[in-house]
Amino acid sequence: MTNPSLDHTMDKQRLLRDLRQLGVQPGMELLVHSSLSRIGHVEGGANTVIDVLLESIDPAKGTLLVPTLTGSSADGPQHPPRFDTKESRCWTGLIPETLRLREEAYRSVSPTHSVAAIGKHAFEWTRGHEDCWTPCGYGSPYYRLCRRGGHILLLGVTLESNTTFHTVEEVVGVSYHLQSIPVTCAMTDVDGNEIVRQLMLHDWGTPRRFSVLEPALLAEGIMKRARIGQADSLLIDAARMFTYASARLMNDPRLFVSPT
Template sequence: MAEEHRSAESITKETLLQDLKRLAIDRAGTLLVHSSMKSIGPACGGPDAVLDALADYMRDGLLVLPTHTWAYVNKDGAEFRVADSLTCVGLLTERFRKRPGVFRSWHPTHSVAALGRDAESFVAGDERFPTPCARGSAWGRLLDRQATILLIGVDLTRNTFIHGIEEWADIPNRLADEPKQLYTIAPDGARIAAPVRGHTTPVWEHYGKVDELLQRKSVMRLGRFGHAETRVCDAAQMTTLLSAMLRVEPDLFLDDTPIDPGRYGGLV
């Protein structure tokens, strides 16, 4: 039976493990997952079966999911409660953050949750950074660890890591000039001031303009996980290519204008 025609009964933890193997994900590496549970299909065991497959596959590495709260922790005085604040980026992320052994970072708007090797140290200290994806935060540590980014049933518009690439390149007019005074409420109840200069320009709507290019340059490849189309991205290669393009054209993602190869001197 073709993968895209699997019945509900045939999507199981075991078949999802096989999918991850076919995607050639490094079991001992670092894997960031953005996901749409609906696109995966009705797996036997539901969301927990999906998370079980991801966790088991990555048991010798580090599994990371976003647990963002920017959709509602976004006004002066707003509080992010590490233990209780719901994620705004999907069902799997909310289930994942509550699992035994998972550590959540303390950034008030762009937290992540991690399970596995070095998970606690990976998420530590993010509340100290006044921007969403600082180079010293978990988002930058993904680059340090040469992570793989797996987009399950979602496209590049959901790839928060590209925000990091733009931030590290110091692209103008992407972040607010002045921070909002937010607060992180630690698991022990401590209230920590955590000001954040949030995103101001919806450039993520245009991240898809490099989809074909990333595939052609072997920075990203397509596959399947359950019923979902997936994109498997190399974080380090993506950073190298997009950083070079942003040096030529800082407003690369400001609109959907097609990429002009001649502008980049053979880079693309």
């Protein structure tokens, strides 16, 4: 099936203007979940989008992060995930897969939920993930994004792609999110060193409905909506989202669980 948004050609100036109008500014620490095809036809493809995103945050002042997730529903004690920082392709789209392969990119070491980053604090954002007991909880890049004034851009995707809601789930301690026992995971860092850790893994069995919070996050001014090219996009203040969503989830621990 053809994607109608590809009929429109987007250039760098247009995309940069749209990012500015949504509120992306130099100096931001920005985690981007994306769909390239939703933007419309982009001259230069994923590399152009990465260049524009970098220009929008100014890598001398801020940092661009992308999720480079590799986990699968097969992961568990019988089938421990195997992660190689250089070799493991991510399934979160062509933009993150292209960014992680850039020479200047850093990538965190996590069996399932790694991130890649370019910019001023790229090294700091990506270090230490291998020592986090849970994929998105205390100490992880997602958690620190909420604690250090970060923003999340959903570029052509919805709140269903917002991994940082798992941070909220982990910190609140919902019952359905993690597997019941730790798994021994072997990971290879960027220099080829083997790292072995016992870690709690994501349990992929529970369908979510993160978009349930969309009206409230917009009404509270925690999230803004605009188009980047042809892509319906959302810009979120991570700290305010964390505080708001945590309070809602504590009141209703099944808030994010899809009824179907």
